[in-house]
Amino acid sequence: MTDERAKPLLAVLKGHVATVPPIWFMRQAGRYLPEYRALRGEKGGFLSLATDPDAAAEVTLQPIRRFGFDGAILFSDILMVPWSLGQDLRFGVGEGPRLTPALVDSLLVDLSDAVERLDPVYATVRAVAAILPPRTTFLGFAGSPWTVATYMVAGQGSRDQQETRRFAYGDEAGFAAIIDAIAARTIDYLSGQIAAGVEAVQLFDSWSGSLSPQQFERWVIAPTATIVDALHARHPDTPIIGFPKGAGGKLPAYARETGVDAIGVDETVDPGWAHASLPGGMPVQGNLDPLALIAGGATLDHAIDRVVAAFEGRPHVFNLGHGILQDTPIEHVERALARVRSRR
Structure with a gap:
């Protein structure tokens, strides 16, 4: 045991x-x-920031320096995988990401593979791993196949997919x-992050809640299990967190059938x-x-x-139920950390 x-x-x-749950926050x-806004202003657009290893490493470390979170999450984006599969990616000012060509009108086989686009991410991981405080766990991530596919097919995000x-x-x-194709690239991508220095990984399925139970089994659980099996075979000591946002009553099936560690x-x-319904002893993360x-x-x-009270007696990572919002006051983050850690 660690x-x-x-x-x-x-x-x-x-x-x-x-006794005191460790804490990190999504986003x-x-x-x-x-400090993030200042650096992004210097670097320009999001993609130029995320593909500059020195800058992306700095962004990854900023909340660790300010708050002392127990986990550092790699600064990147779930759309690095479709970008590496050959779609063009841009982040317009005041709008969400755009992928072209959208696969609703184009063929996957017509894309030109560009796996080298992932190299800056691995360089970022190596840079962070070299200077991260020893006590801090380094988390990598990728989007789960269903959520990534929604962007690849439509070319952008949507309310109901x-x-x-x-x-x-x-x-x-x-x-x-x-x-x-997404699952195969994600296996290699997360394996590359682990080889470069991350200590655990999270699969974000941000849009899993839009699916019927049958489609959830087919497009969320099955491909996630494929990724988890492959990563466990390659990196048996690296925990995998599954985050199927919106899964609701399908959470227990996801937990049992995908093989995720948390x-x-x-x-x-x-x-x-959640505490009563999920497998006993399984680590849970969330859900403020x-x-x-x-x-x-x-x-x-x-x-x-x-x-905190609900998950007492279970391995529990305190986190938000989704990403931190941009208008969140910094003093509220400080208050939350102090409240969780007051149990020491």
Whole structure:
């Protein structure tokens, strides 16, 4: 067992029940920090920042220096995988990412593979791993195949992923080929991150909640299990966190059938139900509402206490139920850390 005092987050991901849950926040490196906004202003667009290893390493480390989180999450984006598969990627000012050509109108086989586009990410990992505080666990990540596919098919994000769901129903074989290509590249991508120095990885399935139970089994659970099996074979000591946002009542099946080592729970899930329904002893991550963090004060304190109490006796990583929002006051983040750690 990893020594809790040496790496508390990694210890919990490997099954240790901590008196004080380790803490990190999704999107903790980002727009709510003035130092991030300043650096992004210097570098220009998001992609130029994310593919500059020195700059991306600096962004990864900014919240560690400021707050002392127990985990550092690699600064990158889930769309690095489709970019490496040959789609063009841009982040326009004031709009979400765009991928071209959109696969709803084009063929996967017509894309020109560009795996070298991932090399700056590995360089970022090596740079961070060389200087990260020894106590801090380094987390890598990728998007899960379903969520990545929604962007590849539609060319952009959408509210209900209807275009991609239509595609999956209308051309199951064609959509399966897209999912398989994403899964294969994700295995190599996460393996490369691990080889470069990350100590655990998270699979983000941000849009899993839009699927029917049957489609969830086919496009979320099955490809995730493929990735997890391959990574466990290559890196048996590296924990994998699965985060199927919006899965709700399908969470227990996801936890049992994918083989992930830990499961992230979003803010819509009652933590008491999650504790009772998920496999005993399985590490759970979550699930403070990001809006409670913005609210602050007694509202924040009560929400934190409820999450911590619900997962008492289980390996628990304290986190948000999704990413930190850009208008989050820094003093509220400091209050949350102090509240969680007051149990020491």
